[in-house]
Amino acid sequence: MRLRHEDFGAIVALEEPPALIHVDHALVAWLGHPPSPFADAPLGHLSAPTEVHLMVTNRCPAACPGCYTAATPDGDEPGEAELLDAVDRLAGLGVFHLALGGGESLLHPALFRVAAHARARGLVPNLTTSGLGLTPALAQACRVFGQVNVSLDGLDATYRASRGYDGAETALRALARLGEAGVPCGVNYVLSQATWEGLEATAARVAELGGNQIEILRFKPAGRGRSDYERLALSEAQARQLTPRLLALTASHPGLQVKVDCSLVPFLCAADPEPALLQALGVYGCEAGNALASVDAGGRATPCSFVDDAVGTVAELADGWRSHPTLARWRAYADTAPAPCRGCAYRAVCKGGCKVVTRHRQGDWFAPDPECPRVLAHRRGEAFVPVAIGRP
Numbered sequence: 001m002r003l004r005h006e007d008f009g010a011i012v013a014l015e016e017p018p019a020l021i022h023v024d025h026a027l028v029a030w031l032g033h034p035p036s037p038f039a040d041a042p043l044g045h046l047s048a049p050t051e052v053h054l055m056v057t058n059r060c061p062a063a064c065p066g067c068y069t070a071a072t073p074d075g076d077e078p079g080e081a082e083l084l085d086a087v088d089r090l091a092g093l094g095v096f097h098l099a100l101g102g103g104e105s106l107l108h109p110a111l112f113r114v115a116a117h118a119r120a121r122g123l124v125p126n127l128t129t130s131g132l133g134l135t136p137a138l139a140q141a142c143r144v145f146g147q148v149n150v151s152l153d154g155l156d157a158t159y160r161a162s163r164g165y166d167g168a169e170t171a172l173r174a175l176a177r178l179g180e181a182g183v184p185c186g187v188n189y190v191l192s193q194a195t196w197e198g199l200e201a202t203a204a205r206v207a208e209l210g211g212n213q214i215e216i217l218r219f220k221p222a223g224r225g226r227s228d229y230e231r232l233a234l235s236e237a238q239a240r241q242l243t244p245r246l247l248a249l250t251a252s253h254p255g256l257q258v259k260v261d262c263s264l265v266p267f268l269c270a271a272d273p274e275p276a277l278l279q280a281l282g283v284y285g286c287e288a289g290n291a292l293a294s295v296d297a298g299g300r301a302t303p304c305s306f307v308d309d310a311v312g313t314v315a316e317l318a319d320g321w322r323s324h325p326t327l328a329r330w331r332a333y334a335d336t337a338p339a340p341c342r343g344c345a346y347r348a349v350c351k352g353g354c355k356v357v358t359r360h361r362q363g364d365w366f367a368p369d370p371e372c373p374r375v376l377a378h379r380r381g382e383a384f385v386p387v388a389i390g391r392p
């Protein structure tokens with residue numbers, strides 16, 4: 001168990017079951033820890049990110065048309081020493097989870113040494129991979145990770161439509177190998193017009209193969225994803241259908257954890273869930289520069305992995321966490337967001353939606369998410385009508 005002091009008390013990190021638990025000052029004392037140094041001098045934000053995405057390479061042979069890092073077969077790749085130094089700096093900052101990704105992360109020759117170093121420094125390393133090149137021996141080596149997610153945007157033709165090549169069987173084989181090796185594993189599913197229909201069939205196959213999780217991500221206008229964004233972005237009608245669909249999915253596969261990424265939270269909120277319930281379930285919206293940060297393959301640190309607004313190097317991220325003006329701006333947005341976010345019951349959870357989408361559609365990071373159903377209704381001058389989800 002690790003405990004990190006915060007304004008509100010502390011975050012306690014458990015490995016089994018894997019969880020980050022927010023506890024108050026009284027519980028910190030009950031656990032036998034000294035009081036939080038931030039109790040009397042609140043920071044107004046987390047004392048460090050809970051998770052940092054560390055891109056170990058921007059090389060990838062697949063060259064998917066929507067790749068958010070615009071990876072290529074000869075993309076940037078940091079050396080082992082740079083990656084180990086990044087791990088040390090993030091460990092020193094107090095980060096809990098290190099999300100290693102690419103490009104195709106398995107291509108980096110030092111990947112497993114970097115992961116082992118993260119473990120030795122008290123971080124939990126997790127991995128995202130396309131599954132290309134994941135042999136049974138590499139699957140065994142993946143036991144160093146807390147969780148491995150394989151990118152799987154549908155089966156057969158759905159995968160082909162999304163990624164531009166026939167990779168679904170490779171991804172499924174990788175998932176099966178990870179399962180056989182006893183590695184906690186699941187899939188990342190990017191939801192777009194190309195993959196909207198294939199979600200249930202994919203979830204069923206993942207559950208059949210023993211995957212523990214399907215993490216659903218909104219397609220974003222980042223990297224090569226910008227060029228075809230208008231065609232592939234979800235429609236307002238689809239955004240409104242998300243919560244009923246996810247509820248049906250969880251009911252069909254009780255053993256499969258259905259997660260949504262930060263950018264889908266405005267769509268979830270279209271069904272008017274209890275805000276306190278979302279908070280209790282650990283659902284969070286835009287946490288760029290607070291719970292989340294990222295370091296790309298060129299060593300540039302950013303508030304999240306889809307944002308190209310750099311804070312500086314990883315050293316500048318670690319040293320400047322409490323005072324960097326770019327981070328301060330990202331953190332402050334939710335409190336100053338204009339209508340309809342200003343009066344929205346979900347503002348504390350959602351934080352105004354995805355800034356990557358907002359910047360792409362409106363040219364500015366800091367404005368209400370233009371694809372949020374509430375924002376769309378507000379702009380049409382209509383009262384927002386929540387989605388009915390058949391509550392008992």
Ligand code: SF4
Nearest residue numbers: 262286288304354355
């Ligand atoms: S900008 Fe915010 S909501 Fe969008 S991907 Fe980054 S952290 Fe998530």
Ligand code: SF4
Nearest residue numbers: 341344350352353372
């Ligand atoms: S109105 Fe703003 S805060 Fe509310 S759900 Fe939409 S984007 Fe989030």
